[in-house]
Each structure stands twice: as C-alpha cells, then as structure tokens.
Amino acid sequence: MVSELRRSYAAVVTTESQNGEGTSTGQQAGAASNQNPMNQSAMQRSDEVDEPMYLHFSENPNLALVSPPLTEINxxxxxxxxxxxxxxxxxxxxxxxxxxxxxxxxxxxxxxxxxxxxxxxxxxxxxxxxxxxxxxxxxxxxxxxxxxxxxxSQVDPHRIAEIQNEIYKCTQGNLSINEYFTKSNALWVQLKAMRPVPACECVPRCSCTLMSKIQKEKEEDQIIRFLEGLNEEYENIKAGILVMDPMPIMEKVLNMALKMERKLKSSINLKSIDLTQANAIQNVVIPSTDEHSVVAAGISNNKKKFNGNSGKNIPNCTFCGRTGHTVDKCYKKHGFPPGWVAGYKTKNKQTQDAQQFNPSVSQVSDTGLSAEQFQKLLTLLQG
Structure with a gap:
C-alpha cells in the first residue's frame, strides 16, 4: 500500500515535469500523498491492537493474572x-x-x-x-x-450457612470502622455471589419494580447487620438510623459512622491530654507540700526546744536579778565553784562540770560555809 502511494507520488511529479506546469493543485496532491501513509499506518496499528488475536511482544505465558489462585471455595x-x-x-x-x-x-x-x-x-x-x-x-x-x-460454581448450602453465621457473628471489637466494614462487606459479597438476586423471566418482560424492591431489602439487611455489630459507643447512630424512613444507603451509614469515630477519638485525645496535665501539676505540687511540711515540723521542734520550759515557773534570784537559780544558789553571793571558766554560758553544763570536779560543792550552801572555808575543811580531812 505504501509502495503504491509512493508510485502515485512519483507519477504526479513525472507528469508535472513533462507538462512543465507547477500548479498549486499538483503541490496539494503531493502533500496529501506524503501524509496519507503515516495516517494509514497509525490506523493499521490501532486495528492490530484491537484485534483479539494480537499478541504484544511483552506478553508472558508464566504470568499469574489474579491472586489468590482458585481453590475449592473461592x-x-x-x-x-x-x-x-x-x-x-x-x-x-x-x-x-x-x-x-x-x-x-x-x-x-x-x-x-x-x-x-x-x-x-x-x-x-x-x-x-x-x-x-x-x-x-x-x-x-x-x-x-x-x-x-x-x-x-455449584451452590453449596453448607458454605452458604457458614457465611450467614459469619455475618451474624461479625462484630467491630478492636477494629476501626473501615476495617470492620471491609470485613463485613466481603462476607456479603460472597453471599450475593452464591445467592444472586433472580432476574425477571417474564416474556415480554414486565414493568413492575419487584426486583428492585428485593435488592433494596437485601441492602437494608446488610445495613442492619453492620449497625448491630458496632460497639456500644455508636449506640446513638444505631438508634438514629434504624428509625429513619426510608433508611439511608450503605455509603451514608458508613460516612456517619466514620464521623462518629473521629469525634470519639478527638474526645479521648482531649481526656488523655487533661489527665497528663493533671498528673504533671500533681507531681509539681506534692514535693512543695512535703517541703513545707518538713519546714513547719522543724520550726515546731525548734519552738519546743527553745520554749520547753515556757509552761513552768522559772526561778529568779533576788540577789543578782538573773533567772535560772535562787538566792540560795547564787554564785555571786556565795562564790564561784572551783574550775569555773569565765564566759562559759551554759548553766546546765557549768553545774555538771562543777559537780564532776567536786561532788560536794553543791552542798556548800547547805552547810553555811563559804567555798574557801569548805575547801580548807576538805584538805584537813584528806590530810
């Protein structure tokens, strides 16, 4: 075909050269003859691809077109x-x-x-x-x-019974809405393949809508089972959809369930954030409360330590005017005990040291002797 077109183009050129006429008609014919082979070859390739017996060079006989492979139940x-x-x-x-x-x-x-x-x-x-x-x-x-x-492809009543039981036992559980719908829908597709809706066999075909009503009832059965398998958190959707008349299609029911799922997830996230913040605040407050308790306990102990005698009668000396002893035991009146250290301010310690140095010093005021006279008496007795 291409060679014939080329020969016609050559014939046109030869004719033009012989006649000496370079008319525009001859030029248009030459241009048309140059374009027609390309268009015809493209159309020819398109026809070859559309031909059922056409095989592309990349076709592989070892190719598995579908997965999973055919078994006795699928x-x-x-x-x-x-x-x-x-x-x-x-x-x-x-x-x-x-x-x-x-x-x-x-x-x-x-x-x-x-x-x-x-x-x-x-x-x-x-x-x-x-x-x-x-x-x-x-x-x-x-x-x-x-x-x-x-x-x-024979209908197996046992397999139909198994699918029906799986449909009624199918629940959401820990699955998401999309995962639960995919699982449930796959069972309904298998059941429809085994028990398809019968077609009208009337001749001529009747104009009633019985087949569409049967198909609508099957779709409503699928919606009811889908709603019944949802968790308790979706009880509002169940009650709302089941009272609708007419019942919405499966796609709208699925969208409503997905919206509710997003709402529940957002509320759970907010609660978890609030709980985390509350725990963080509690962890900050508790140490400060313990610290204040320790400080308060220390202050209370110190008060008890320094004010332990606040509830008792403190003796007062009428000779020197100081508290803590009476005039009978005033060192300024009767003299300081041996070993007294000037500036040693703790009166309890002073008394204990004086008694350790001479146990009978505390008895000086009782005998009516001065400290010097008492010391001489001890020297004579020991000598």
Missing part, C-alpha cells in the same frame, strides 16, 4: 477477577466461546492457536496445584473455563 471471587484480567488483555473471547476455533487449513489457525495456548497458560498459573492437575490436558481455553465453572 470460585465466585476468582472467576470475577479472572474475567476482568482477560478482558483487559482483550482475550476473554477465547474462554466464553465468542472467538471460534478456525479450521486447520485456515491461515488464521496458527495465530489462534498461539493466543489460545497463552490464555491456557494464564489460567493454569491462576489455579491451585491440585486443580491445575485436573485440567492440565485440556487444549482449548473455553473447555477449561467451562469445566471449572461446572465443578466449582
């Missing part, structure tokens, strides 16, 4: 994920039968076989090892898909 979710992956690669027609196998003599047969084999390889890589062994020897992708659908 066919609904696996088939949904696998269908999306094959449709993205424009290869779902090989498994649903819309791309028919051509004859062996058909020139398209090698291309179909290559695409069919890579689709089979993708399916094998997305199966568990035990299931892959059961379908390994099927050569057509559509046959593998149909066998898997017949074996594992």
């Amino acid at each position: 066919y609904a979710s696996w088939s949904r994920a696998m269908k999306i992956a094959l449709e993205v690669k424009n290869k779902f027609g090989f498994v649903d039968g819309t791309i028919v196998k051509p004859g062996v003599d058909d020139p398209r047969y090698p291309v179909w076989k290559r695409c069919n084999n890579i689709v089979c390889s993708w399916i094998f890589k997305s199966l568990s090892s035990t299931i892959a062994e059961r379908v390994l020897y099927f050569e057509i992708a559509a046959d593998i898909w149909n066998v898997l659908q017949k074996r594992y």
